Each structure stands twice: as C-alpha cells, then as structure tokens.
Amino acid sequence: MRNDTLPGAAPDSRLPGFRSLAPAERLAEVSRLAHLDEAEQALLGQPGGLPLTTANGMIENVVGTFQLPLGVAGYFQLNGRDVLVPMAVEEPSVVAAASFMAKLVRACGGFQTSSSTPLMRAQIQLIGVGDPHGARLAILKERQAIIDIANSRDQLLNQLGGGCRDIEVHVFPDTRRGAMVVTHLIVDVRDAMGANTVNTMAEAVAGHIEQITGGRVRLRILSNLADLRLARARVKVSAKVLATDQYSGEEVINGIVDAYEFAAVDPYRAATHNKGIMNGIDPVIVATGNDWRAVEAGAHAYACRQGRYTSLTHWEIAADGDLVGTLEIPMPVGLVGGATKTHPAARAALKILRVQSAQELAEVAVAVGLAQNMAALRALATEGIQRGHMALHARNIALAAGAEPAEMDWLVQQMVASHDVRVDYARQLLAQRRQG
Numbered sequence: 001m002r003n004d005t006l007p008g009a010a011p012d013s014r015l016p017g018f019r020s021l022a023p024a025e026r027l028a029e030v031s032r033l034a035h036l037d038e039a040e041q042a043l044l045g046q047p048g049g050l051p052l053t054t055a056n057g058m059i060e061n062v063v064g065t066f067q068l069p070l071g072v073a074g075y076f077q078l079n080g081r082d083v084l085v086p087m088a089v090e091e092p093s094v095v096a097a098a099s100f101m102a103k104l105v106r107a108c109g110g111f112q113t114s115s116s117t118p119l120m121r122a123q124i125q126l127i128g129v130g131d132p133h134g135a136r137l138a139i140l141k142e143r144q145a146i147i148d149i150a151n152s153r154d155q156l157l158n159q160l161g162g163g164c165r166d167i168e169v170h171v172f173p174d175t176r177r178g179a180m181v182v183t184h185l186i187v188d189v190r191d192a193m194g195a196n197t198v199n200t201m202a203e204a205v206a207g208h209i210e211q212i213t214g215g216r217v218r219l220r221i222l223s224n225l226a227d228l229r230l231a232r233a234r235v236k237v238s239a240k241v242l243a244t245d246q247y248s249g250e251e252v253i254n255g256i257v258d259a260y261e262f263a264a265v266d267p268y269r270a271a272t273h274n275k276g277i278m279n280g281i282d283p284v285i286v287a288t289g290n291d292w293r294a295v296e297a298g299a300h301a302y303a304c305r306q307g308r309y310t311s312l313t314h315w316e317i318a319a320d321g322d323l324v325g326t327l328e329i330p331m332p333v334g335l336v337g338g339a340t341k342t343h344p345a346a347r348a349a350l351k352i353l354r355v356q357s358a359q360e361l362a363e364v365a366v367a368v369g370l371a372q373n374m375a376a377l378r379a380l381a382t383e384g385i386q387r388g389h390m391a392l393h394a395r396n397i398a399l400a401a402g403a404e405p406a407e408m409d410w411l412v413q414q415m416v417a418s419h420d421v422r423v424d425y426a427r428q429l430l431a432q433r434r435q436g
C-alpha cells in the first residue's frame with residue numbers, strides 16, 4: 001500500500017521557500033520528500049542525468065547528450081493523493097504556472113481524474129481485393145483465430161492480464177490506389193506505451209489475413225490516434241479562488257469561458273490553446289522518458305475527430321457559478337519499455353511521481369495539461385500573458401545578454417520594473433553597471 005501522506009507533505013500545494021533555494025538544495029528537499037536514494041540523487045544532480053555509455057546504447061551515432069532543465073511543480077492533488085510533478089522543459093513560466101494552478105485547484109478539492117483501459121490500435125493495410133466488404137466479413141469471421149495468433153506473440157503480456165482483445169475492420173472502397181481493407185488489432189498493453197508490442201502482433205497476423213482474403217498486406221503498424229486509451233481530468237473552481245487584485249472571480253470565469261469558446265470555434269486560436277495544454281503534458285512525458293511525438297500526434301488528431309480542429313479542453317459555468325474545466329485525450333504512456341526503463345533520470349522522475357501504473361501516469365499528465373491551460377487562460381483573459389511570463393523569461397534574457405551570476409537578480413529586477421525585457425536593453429543596463 002502506498003503512503004499517501006508523505007512526511008513533509010504541504011497542507012497546500014506550496015513547497016515553502018522552495019523557489020528561493022539553490023538547485024542542489026531543491027534536489028535535496030525533493031529527494032527527502034520522494035525518498036530518492038543517494039545514487040538517484042547524484043544522478044539527477046549530474047548534467048543531463050544520462051551517462052554517455054547509456055546514451056550510446058539508446059540511439060545511433062551518439063556524440064553526446066542534450067540537456068534540458070528539470071523542474072518540480074508543487075503538490076498536485078489528484079483524487080485526494082498528493083503528487084510532486086517533475087517537468088523537463090525549456091520554456092520559462094511553465095513550472096510556475098503549473099504550481100500556481102495546483103495551489104488554486106487544491107483549495108477547491110483538487111483534480112478528479114480517471115482513465116480507460118490501456119487499449120492501443122495496430123493497423124494492417126490490405127490491398128488487392130475486388131470485394132472489400134466481402135473481405136471485411138471474411139476477416140471478422142476469423143476474429144478469434146486472429147486474436148489467438150496475435151496473443152501467441154507476447155506470453156508475458158498475457159500473463160500480466162493484457163493482450164489482444166478484439167479486432168475491427170475498416171473499409172476504404174475507393175482510394176486512388178483501389179480498395180483498402182484495414183484491420184485493427186485492439187490490444188490491452190498494460191503498463192507499456194505499446195508501440196513495439198502491437199507492431200509485433202500486427203506483423204504476426206498479416207499472413208493469416210492474406211490467406212483469408214487473397215489480398216496483399218502492406219503496412220503493419222500501430223495508430224497514434226489512440227482514441228481507446230483516454231485519460232481524463234476535471235476541476236471545479238470557485239470564483240473566490242480565481243479572483244485577482246484587479247478582476248473579480250466572476251470576471252475571470254467569464255473571461256476563461258469566452259477564451260475557451262474562441263478556441264472551440266476558431267482553429268487558429270485552437271492551435272495555440274492546445275499548445276498551452278501540451279505545455280503541461282510534454283514536460284511530464286519527456287521527464288519520464290516517454291515518446292512525446294506519439295502523445296502530440298494523438299492529441300492533435302483527437303482534436304480533429306469531429307472533422308475540424310478544435311479545443312481539447314472544455315470550460316463551463318456550473319449551476320452554482322463555479323468554473324468547471326475538463327480534458328479527455330489519448331495518453332499512450334508507459335512505465336516499461338522505450339527509454340522509461342533505460343534512462344536513469346526517467347526512472348527517478350517516476351519515483352518522484354510515485355505512480356504504479358501507466359494509467360496513473362496518464363492521469364497525472366492530463367491533470368497537468370488541464371492546469372496549464374487554466375493558467376494560460378486565466379492570464380490571457382485578465383492582465384495578459386506577458387507580465388507573468390516575461391518576468392520569468394527575464395532570467396533567460398539576462399543570460400543571453402551575458403549577465404554573470406552576481407549580476408543576474410539585479411538585471412532581472414531592472415528589466416521587470418521597467419516593463420522592458422529585451423536583450424539589447426539588458427546589454428545596455430549591464431554596460432552601464434559595469435562602467436560604474
């Protein structure tokens with residue numbers, strides 16, 4: 001049984017004083033809270049968290065490793081459970097925004113999350129049949145035989161309670177290359193992302209499908225539109241909690257719902273709105289060694305499922321006046337396979353998250369995506385994105401302008417106070433200071 005009340009767990013989402021610590025002190029604090037051992041702590045503290053020998057085994061033609069900052073967002077509350085969220089990302093204000101929303105949402109009961117069974121689809125493309133609808137029924141008649149062949153390829157997955165569960169057959173009678181009959185294997189991949197698992201099964205059943213139909217199989221590959229593997233998060237936030245110094249809670253709620261409606265009707269806005277959601281999701285996917293291209297592809301394809309690109313979130317006003325936000329998207333992530341097992345920092349990130357199944361990880365990612373969208377809409381619908389974002393971006397600008405560590409805080413304060421966060425202005429300030 002997991003201990004859901006960590007020693008040192010904050011009564012709210014703040015990690016008191018955390019942001020003013022040095023990185024090594026923050027790591028020591030997270031290690032204490034997440035029970036990281038000395039080896040894990042040393043690994044996260046070293047550049048990139050990835051030894052070159054391991055990197056060399058992961059991809060081809062390795063010449064080095066590429067590093068990203070790893071931050072930790074304050075405690076998210078998911079179904080009553082406290083979760084520290086590691087986020088690997090290059091963009092300023094993302095970790096701050098996630099932490100901020102974790103704090104606001106906690107005051108209203110936290111995130112409610114759920115997820116479907118981890119079902120992935122593999123597609124087997126069949127061509128060269130004159131009677132595609134007849135071929136479809138012939139394949140469906142062999143449903144159990146096809147499932148059995150698929151399952152014969154992964155005994156371990158079967159033992160773990162997963163495996164091929166069903167098939168679907170889709171007919172495209174009229175493509176420019178003639179009729180196509182596409183068989184889907186529906187596979188419960190348990191705690192794997194599942195691409196390799198289902199691809200192996202798709203290749204295994206191809207010969208049988210050719211025998212049944214007399215056609216020719218071409219592609220045998222998973223679909224990244226993982227619409228049967230959904231993770232969901234919901235928040236309900238009161239006007240009181242959302243109010244700012246300048247805007248009442250009701251104004252903030254109406255602003256967020258207007259912003260949502262804009263994204264719901266206009267694909268130009270929806271692309272940016274959904275990018276804001278992925279600002280939360282991708283850093284969790286990257287930190288845990290998962291395939292962010294697969295998650296991105298699935299999310300954007302899902303956003304188009306009604307024939308037009310639209311918002312992935314929904315924002316509504318409940319009967320009691322509270323703001324209700326929901327997000328339901330494909331979340332093909334794993335705890336085994338891919339880099340999740342080989343990248344040592346990814347293993348440490350999973351330990352910080354204390355997730356025990358791919359479904360739990362999927363639920364965390366979707367909650368952080370919803371939080372990130374809420375933070376962006378709250379800022380956009382009120383004072384605008386630039387003040388909060390640029391104040392944090394100012395550190396990047398100061399670095400780009402060549403500030404030394406001792407000059408950093410001073411330079412950031414100067415730029416933020418004058419509402420002018422630009423490299424040339426930063427250089428000018430530095431030159432003036434250095435001239436005395």
Ligand SMILES: CC(C)(COP(=O)([O-])OP(=O)([O-])OC[C@H]1O[C@@H](n2cnc3c(N)ncnc32)[C@H](O)[C@@H]1OP(=O)([O-])[O-])[C@@H](O)C(=O)NCCC(=O)NCCSC(=O)C[C@@](C)(O)CC(=O)[O-]
Pocket residue numbers: 014015019074091092093094095096097098099100101103272273274275276277279372375376377379380385387388389392
């Ligand atoms: C940036 C904030 C949070 C400032 O928010 P604020 O109210 O100006 O700052 P604050 O100092 O009063 O802090 C409020 C809380 O934010 C967190 N926080 C604040 N600073 C830090 C920090 N340094 N380190 C860690 N946590 C921080 C922390 O939780 C803090 O609470 P406290 O701990 O003080 O009780 C807010 O303005 C915000 O949420 N803005 C949105 C930022 C955002 O969305 N960034 C993404 C980049 S823009 C983009 O790519 C997407 C977009 C916008 O185009 C998507 C779209 O269009 O929909």
Ligand SMILES: NC(=O)C1=CN([C@@H]2O[C@H](COP(=O)(O)OP(=O)(O)OC[C@H]3O[C@@H](n4cnc5c(N)ncnc54)[C@H](OP(=O)(O)O)[C@@H]3O)[C@@H](O)[C@H]2O)C=CC1
Pocket residue numbers: 154155156157160162189190191192193194195196197198199222224291294334336337338339
């Ligand atoms: N279009 C795409 O998105 C594509 C992505 N990929 C890549 O595929 C990789 C992910 O593939 P994936 O299949 O997850 O990786 P793996 O094949 O490495 O891992 C899955 C295997 O792990 C074993 N396993 C052990 N424990 C479990 C468990 N609890 N639950 C489930 N399986 C378990 C299973 O059996 P056994 O040990 O018997 O194999 C399973 O087949 C990623 O690197 C991704 O980038 C590849 C091709 C295309």
